[in-house]
Amino acid sequence: MRKWQEEGYPARLQDDLGDGVVQCRLSPRNCRIRPGQHGFCMVRANRDGTLVSLNYGRSVHATEETIETEAVFHFEPGARILSMGNIGCMLNCDYCHNWKTSQARFVADSDVFYYTPAEVVDIAVRHGIKVISWTYNDPVVWHEFVTETAALARQKGIVNLYKSAFFISEKAVEELIPVIDIFSVSIKSMDAKYYRKITKGWIEPVLAATEQVYRSGRHLEVSTLMVTDLSDGEDTARDMARFVGERLGPEVPTHFVRFHPDYKMTNTIRTPVDRLERARQVALDMGLEHVYLGNVYDTEAANTWCRACGALQITRYGLNARLLGLTPEGACARCGTDARIRRIPGPAPARPVVADLPTSEPHDVAGFDWEGDVRAVHIRVRNDAETPRSVYHRRRRSGGAPAEWVRIDLRAGESYRFIAAQSLSDEIGVVVAVPPGCVSSLHQVFDRAHFPTTEAEAGTVNADVTPLPLYVRPTR
Numbered sequence: 001m002r003k004w005q006e007e008g009y010p011a012r013l014q015d016d017l018g019d020g021v022v023q024c025r026l027s028p029r030n031c032r033i034r035p036g037q038h039g040f041c042m043v044r045a046n047r048d049g050t051l052v053s054l055n056y057g058r059s060v061h062a063t064e065e066t067i068e069t070e071a072v073f074h075f076e077p078g079a080r081i082l083s084m085g086n087i088g089c090m091l092n093c094d095y096c097h098n099w100k101t102s103q104a105r106f107v108a109d110s111d112v113f114y115y116t117p118a119e120v121v122d123i124a125v126r127h128g129i130k131v132i133s134w135t136y137n138d139p140v141v142w143h144e145f146v147t148e149t150a151a152l153a154r155q156k157g158i159v160n161l162y163k164s165a166f167f168i169s170e171k172a173v174e175e176l177i178p179v180i181d182i183f184s185v186s187i188k189s190m191d192a193k194y195y196r197k198i199t200k201g202w203i204e205p206v207l208a209a210t211e212q213v214y215r216s217g218r219h220l221e222v223s224t225l226m227v228t229d230l231s232d233g234e235d236t237a238r239d240m241a242r243f244v245g246e247r248l249g250p251e252v253p254t255h256f257v258r259f260h261p262d263y264k265m266t267n268t269i270r271t272p273v274d275r276l277e278r279a280r281q282v283a284l285d286m287g288l289e290h291v292y293l294g295n296v297y298d299t300e301a302a303n304t305w306c307r308a309c310g311a312l313q314i315t316r317y318g319l320n321a322r323l324l325g326l327t328p329e330g331a332c333a334r335c336g337t338d339a340r341i342r343r344i345p346g347p348a349p350a351r352p353v354v355a356d357l358p359t360s361e362p363h364d365v366a367g368f369d370w371e372g373d374v375r376a377v378h379i380r381v382r383n384d385a386e387t388p389r390s391v392y393h394r395r396r397r398s399g400g401a402p403a404e405w406v407r408i409d410l411r412a413g414e415s416y417r418f419i420a421a422q423s424l425s426d427e428i429g430v431v432v433a434v435p436p437g438c439v440s441s442l443h444q445v446f447d448r449a450h451f452p453t454t455e456a457e458a459g460t461v462n463a464d465v466t467p468l469p470l471y472v473r474p475t476r
């Protein structure tokens with residue numbers, strides 16, 4: 001099997017310090033790296049006196065999701081995106097929701113998928129996806145692959161989204177701004193001590209880089225994970241609102257995101273929703289104009305209303321959005337006020353749908369019923385046949401007419417992964433149907449921007465409603 005760390009790709013942003021030592025200038029950590037060693041992130045190494053990227057083109061499976069997955073509510077709501085995640089991180093947060101990929105030592109060669117920039121763009125084009133999202137572990141440490149692929153994608157009219165903890169150097173941000181259209185920055189806390197202790201980074205470069213993006217005029221949204229009893233108090237909301245209102249602008253959409261126990265921080269509970277609601281109210285009272293809750297279903301705090309006439313413009317349920325009162329130009333459909341929602345020109349490409357499965361051949365059907373906090377799955381389908389095939393999926397509802405089947409066309413040999421998330425309160429689950437020659441597998445999604453690595457048992461439901469892989473602390 002191919003070893004993912006074997007080949008290096010020339011890295012950008014490096015200084016030669018002499019005696020074969022190089023300094024990486026990609027993140028504020030500025031690692032000084034001796035020959036044969038690697039940096040803190042474990043994906044940039046010194047090979048024969050030059051810095052190389054070890055994760056260029058190495059990725060988790062490309063996955064179709066929705067833009068809401070990335071805490072982006074004011075850019076083409078409901079858009080389908082192609083999420084690309086990689087290996088490594090310049091931080092090491094105690095609660096990391098993607099620790100199986102962000103911490104490179106846990107990544108097995110068998111977990112890694114290989115893509116070229118052209119292949120990523122080709123997947124998006126063939127599946128009618130207009131946004132590529134650089135996400136999950138953290139795109140900062142994938143700098144060369146992100147910037148090269150994003151530039152290629154733009155030539156095809158594709159928009160690039162960058163979801164990051166943004167512990168990044170000023171020079172690296174300068175290189176991103178020409179190719180990235182949307183920045184979704186996760187500010188872990190407004191407390192310097194918290195940053196040092198919990199994330200192993202420091203706060204000042206994160207805030208400076210966020211301001212740099214704001215000044216550039218690129219689309220920016222910010223979010224904060226409200227960790228139970230650590231950062232879910234009113235002080236976090238106040239400090240965040242002060243930063244956004246004074247150093248960015250009150251129009252910048254701000255998200256307070258619900259936490260789930262994970263990685264080294266499992267001896268706690270999910271953030272109580274009333275604390276999130278209180279945080280939102282504090283930020284609104286301090287003058288922020290668009291404040292949302294994340295990872296909370298059944299809440300009006302994820303909807304958008306016109307700030308002039310009060311009309312309901314967008315409803316959101318989980319990771320899905322419905323546009324009710326928005327013009328194609330992003331204005332209120334009732335009063336015409338600019339909703340500050342950027343739109344992608346032209347009709348949104350939609351998948352074909354059919355009322356019934358084709359009867360010309362049998363289909364294998366597998367399903368998952370939403371339960372507890374698991375209200376989404378990643379579905380992977382693979383066409384092992386030598387000819388193109390079509391697979392189908394649809395939602396199951398508790399009443400009314402059955403939903404239509406959504407068709408996905410696969411090339412011979414193609415593997416495709418996509419998210420299915422609960423989009424209505426009366427939906428009970430999802431089913432996927434594949435013809436002979438194709439296989440499917442389901443992976444339970446626990447909160448957004450989380451790449452699940454544990455496979456659910458296909459065809460059965462809910463054997464495990466806590467699907468997260470367990471972190472076992474090393475004994476030495």
Ligand code: SF4
Pocket residue numbers: 024025026027028029030031038039040041042043044089090141
């Ligand atoms: S990107 Fe990696 S190697 Fe470079 S400074 Fe940051 S942690 Fe160090």
